Amino acid sequence: MTELGRTERIKNASDPQFATVLTTPYFFERRQPVRFAVYDMDGSSQELRDHDLIGECETTIGALVGEHGGTLHEQLTYKGKKRERGSLTVVAEEVKAAAGxxxxxxxxxxxxxxxxxxxxxxxxxxxxxxxxxxxxxxxxxxxxxxxxxxxxxxxxxxxxxxxxxxxxxxxxxxxxxxxxxxxxxxxxxxxxxxxxxxxxxxxxxxxxxxxxxxxxxxxxxxxxxxxxxASFTFLDFLRNGYGINVSFAVDFTGSNGSPKMPSSLHYMNPMAPNEYMQAIMGIGTILADYDSDKLFPAFGYGAKFPNGTVSHDFALNGNGDNPFCSGVPGVITAYQQALHTVDLWGPTNFAPIISRMAGIAEAHSERQYHVLLIITDGQITDMADTKMAIIKASRLPMSIVIIGVGGADFSSMEELDSDHQALSHNGMRAQRDIVQFVPFRQYASQGPPALAQAVLAEIPSQFLCHMKDNNIRP
The missing domain is CATH 2.60.40.150 (C2 domain)
Structure with a gap:
């Protein structure tokens, strides 16, 4: 880690209140680990090794402003163990030079x-x-x-x-x-x-x-x-109790290939996670910092069940009444288990899962913004219905992130990612842009941070656009 800065020295105090303000850039779309270390200063040396470490605590900038609402109160640990080392309270706020x-x-x-x-x-x-x-x-x-x-x-x-x-x-x-x-x-x-x-x-x-x-x-x-x-920032809302609810939708269509075959996008390689797992972990880990309960609804679409029915919005954990998974690891576990209980089928329909999540967003909109992460391997087969579902969802506190895995032609996805003009269909027009599409392999070689940055960069602006359109203030 790189040292960000140091506070002033306070002599002979067991309950110090530091006045020094430390600043750092903030990026919603990145995971920014940060460690706070408290030392007992001996002498005038600037080398930390010359002073006694009292204790330290770790978090991320995202968790500090999201999960903790801008105020972190944490027990200090020493060499990885919690001992009687005291606690540290960190208050974070946005530096605003020109709001409005x-x-x-x-x-x-x-x-x-x-x-x-x-x-x-x-x-x-x-x-x-x-x-x-x-x-x-x-x-x-x-x-x-x-x-x-x-x-x-x-x-x-x-x-x-x-x-x-x-x-x-x-x-x-x-x-x-x-x-x-x-x-x-x-x-x-x-x-x-x-x-x-x-x-x-x-x-x-x-x-x-x-x-x-x-x-x-x-x-x-x-x-x-x-x-x-007056204008308000993304952090203004987070500090005043607004949260991000994250949900996942995974493609179980036959075009992925049999999970038993190494060529399949769903193949469980013991040496490395497949592209679906990489996308869930890479994006979910960052968004988790803004989801206070860490319970994520996770669904699949395009699968055939043993009774012959095909579903485009089934719960990965098998519980339709309670599709929540505990943390990102819980989503991964539910995804792996689902591969053993359903057959990959088709077609690739997005409208059912978007409509289902729109219903959840509408029913649970109080101080909550919903992000639906759809991971897919190919072209949409219900494009007209998907457009209408997105247009209807554009008035709700909701964003849709689509990640394309594999090497298919994803040109139709760009039509949904309407950055330059509002999505329209049959005379109806979206209230705002809520879709972001990213092809996984374009960023895979650059690592998870590059993928996360490409996927999540638009979320704060889409969030603020909804708040402004609906005259919602923190």
Whole structure:
């Protein structure tokens, strides 16, 4: 491990309260182990080996902010054994320099006419001062043929607008739009967020080339009304009692190959876990830090039972009324046992398990967000029904992570992972993007951390999107 930092030394104290703040980057999609070690300091040496270890405790950053809600109280151990070494309380909070959004209502008055045969087609750009220059942080829509435009309310995260410094200079530039891209500058004004927050501002637009000309006053006026809307982070919700519920769905279709054959994706190689197990362990271990009870619903789909029925949402542990498994090891055990009790069959239908988990999410939505991890080896055979199930689930506190194992063509999965436009089908459109697809083998060679990062990177933003859409505050 790399040393993150040290607190100050407190002399002759058995109940010390340290004031030093230690900071570290936080990544939801990574497992970040952290160890706290307490020493009795002897002398001025900076080498830890020169001081006496009192005790230590270990956790992960994810567990600290998730399972423990930002406050860890743990007994100190010494050389792996719990002795009378005392306890340590660690309080974690997010460093927030620029929370919230600025909402600008901007209108122009008596803007210069730039088109010879008509009025201007104005739009504006907002810049923040960066070093010795300016960085554009936003551009408005164009209003055609109007010298007194009223633009739509314009929203910018305060972090993007001024990096949390409301005294940082801001610049508004107004242009006359031209189809060939050669937009003509109408005028410029400068201000700060602090000034904008103080009340409605009327700012003169100045064109430098015209300053000093006879009868030139300005090139128009911008009236800017500003409001600040509080925004909340993923950690804000975790610290206030919101949790992540994780569930698993495993592909038991015949295309995986007989589990008895080494070529099967379900083959139990005594030397190494198969791809299904790697995905469950790699992703589940990270998500477990955010699930307080560590009880995970685990299902299979596409299997045939001894009585001849085919199921697309059966409990891996065989108990349909209580499909919960204890921890990630419990999911692995239930998965291995299920391979001995069912036949791999088909087809590959996602809609039943998505609909089942959507029902659970809807019934247990109070302070809970649900993540469904679907592991599959091939193409979906009920694409239309799956799209409709996802669209319906998009209004619920729920995300769906799909991991493709094996070497099949997963091109249809990209259609469900609608990063650039909302998923739609039969005239219905998803409320938000809730699906993330990752092909396992693309990241397998890089190890579990790379897979987890690719799979889980979107979860916090999807979580926050649901909270914002439903006006839920921590």
């Amino acid at each position: 959004e600025a909402i600008f209502q901007i209108q122009g008055t008596k803007l210069d006419k730039k088109d010879f045969f008509g009025k201007s087609d104005p739009f504006f750009k907002i810049f923040r001062q960066s070093g010795g220059g300016w960085t554009c942080v936003g551009t408005s829509e164009v209003i055609m043929k109007n010298l007194d435009p009223v633009w739509q309310p314009f929203r910018l995260a305060i972090g993007k607008l001024c990096n949390g410094d409301d005294q940082r200079p801001l610049k508004f530039e107004v242009y006359d739009w031209d189809s060939d891209g050669g937009h003509d500058l109408i005028g410029i004004c400068e201000t700060t967020l602090a000034q904008l927050k103080s009340g409605t501002q009327k700012l003169e637009l100045i064109r430098a080339k015209k300053v000093g000309r006879k009868n030139y006053t300005n090139s128009g006026v911008l009236t800017i009304r500003t409001s600040i809307e």
